[in-house]
Amino acid sequence: MAVYTDISEVELADFIKDYDIGELLSYKGIAEGVENSNFLVHSASGSYILTLYEKRVDPNDLPFFLGLMQHLSDKGIRCPLPVKQNNGAMIGEIAGRPAALVTFLEGMWMRRPSVDHCREVGAALAALHLAGSDFALTRRNALSVDGWRPLWNRAAERADEVEQGLRTEVEADLERLEAGWPADLPIGVIHADLFPDNVFFLGKRLSGLIDFYFACTDTLAYDVAVCLNAWCFEKDNSFNLTKSMALLNAYTAVRPLSPAECDALPMLAHGAALRFMLTRLFDWLNTPEGSLVVKKDPLEYLRKMRFHRSIKSAAEYGLKL
């Protein structure tokens, strides 16, 4: 939960006058998202989300993120559409921070996703990959395989504070993943963070995708691997094969995976689990007591790493080859 920056009615009125959205009726800070400050804004023309980009977001990346949302929306993907200022710009400034206004999407994120939801996510992810194929901008994935060791180096020394033996275990995994990471798979725009809190549903139907602030240009099948981690484990860290079957086969029905992508899936899933373990570990060790941010447990992703390490082929995830 997070609103890092409060804004005054004076600041907001000044910001809003550059947009053609009618009279301002209300705004409320939203207790969601951990990177930025978000407000739900009502105006005479409807509901919007105002995002203030805090220091973890590089302002130079904003044209990629906002341009991507615009591109995807134009291609029929249901995602927030950046609202342009009267001068055509998509990025403004409020309270000393870069800020953007996007359309509000109805729908709820699923605290307890079902098999039906996993199926919808698989199909939506494939549609996202297809729609992104002709997006002109690119952005490097700073949190892919070559970004893990620098992150690890800043956490390794204290890793055993979190779990005894973690240091040795991660070292071995890192070496294995760095050596074997697939280099020649199809790349394109990936969401890179398509967790349940970034996918809205109305009943069983997916109503939209949000939070493109980790999106980048990377291996498409890695995005599938992130979703396997995010959607197909139960709260007790057990793997739900029915959910992964639904997710994977809905994905391939829209965008078939090549044999090479299928072969790589266990390693990609293992790497995706490591990526989230590492950022959680880093935050766990470095978030000061008293911060407003709720720390997420890195060990959840250690359990997932171990699971994927034991997988020999994509068929074990239920993918129909």
Add this chain to the structure above:
Amino acid sequence: MAVYTDISEVELADFIKDYDIGELLSYKGIAEGVENSNFLVHSASGSYILTLYEKRVDPNDLPFFLGLMQHLSDKGIRCPLPVKQNNGAMIGEIAGRPAALVTFLEGMWMRRPSVDHCREVGAALAALHLAGSDFALTRRNALSVDGWRPLWNRAAERADEVEQGLRTEVEADLERLEAGWPADLPIGVIHADLFPDNVFFLGKRLSGLIDFYFACTDTLAYDVAVCLNAWCFEKDNSFNLTKSMALLNAYTAVRPLSPAECDALPMLAHGAALRFMLTRLFDWLNTPEGSLVVKKDPLEYLRKMRFHRSIKSAAEYGLKL
């Protein structure tokens, strides 16, 4: 900022089925309020606020609070209207907590209230007092003069940690206020917490009052005194006489103050400042590090206590007698 309890889509769907508000479209935790968990809910029939009452609220008080909102709304006061369940009840349960759904009010609370806003608040407070005059239920004010010493006794020993000499200063004030507190002034329903974040505006016009969870039966002029503290000091703790003139004279234009109420105003304002100093001091000393609650500075109210101690008559606040 606060959402203490998250709720799942399953819990919410189960809760909502007792209400005739149409299909659920979205819900988002709101980063406002420090006592309860609040969600902005969109359904096919409109926008609502769902409040989960956390442990600081006594469930036995809910019929008073919700009944009051219903009563005031019926009398034309713009405030949230509790939505009734199909069986007529106003209080439900979700995530193990008592909960209520109320209508959403458009408008924004003023981080920087102007003289115009103070005038509107004065008139609205008087209208609230008149509208509450025939409300059937009563509720004791646990935070009036007889509640201060028990609270103080739990903080006094450590008071000088916050400011040297605070203990002696508060002891003297408490004795003076307990001895001289007016007993025979008109009583009725008071809001008791009408701070800027509980008053919504659209432009210069007041659009609604919210958060009746400190409302109680007490001296009406004490509610005016709370507003003097909440609205008429600048950020640097200087007193803005133009704002207090606007607030007080707008109040008396709707509900005239008796000579006895006018005479008591400096003492009531002094007591109101002490009341907020005490609860802030208690929270300051007792909120654990790492809590999600932002601590408010008790010394702001110490400065206000000192100001009111120096006031000899309501005329000094700009009240036209």
